[in-house]
Amino acid sequence: MKHSNEAVLEALRHAQYRQVPWPKRPKVFEFLRGAGLLETIRQRTPDGPGYHAPVDIAVLTERGKAEIVRLERIERLASWTDERISLYFVPASGATATEN
Numbered sequence: 001m002k003h004s005n006e007a008v009l010e011a012l013r014h015a016q017y018r019q020v021p022w023p024k025r026p027k028v029f030e031f032l033r034g035a036g037l038l039e040t041i042r043q044r045t046p047d048g049p050g051y052h053a054p055v056d057i058a059v060l061t062e063r064g065k066a067e068i069v070r071l072e073r074i075e076r077l078a079s080w081t082d083e084r085i086s087l088y089f090v091p092a093s094g095a096t097a098t099e100n
Helices: 005-017 028-034 062-075
Strands: 038-043 055-060
Touching: 005 028, 005 055, 005 062, 028 038, 055 062
Parallel strands: none
Antiparallel strands: 038 055
């Protein structure tokens, strides 16, 4: 599945600032996990009476954190108008947020 730079940036932000339950994830999250930008972790269940089912949530990997920095830097450029609708390509695994 193909995603735009803007869609990937918004999904990374969504995962960064919210605890997104994996069963309720947006479709782009599968792509991001496959690219090594997201992973799932088991969320701690709240203390208290009653049963609380464990939930897996989406979180950014170190690569995902570096990628959000890279995309936000591009977002501040005048060329973002064109870049935001371009198809997103996963940077090589050795690439860092300071490259580009």
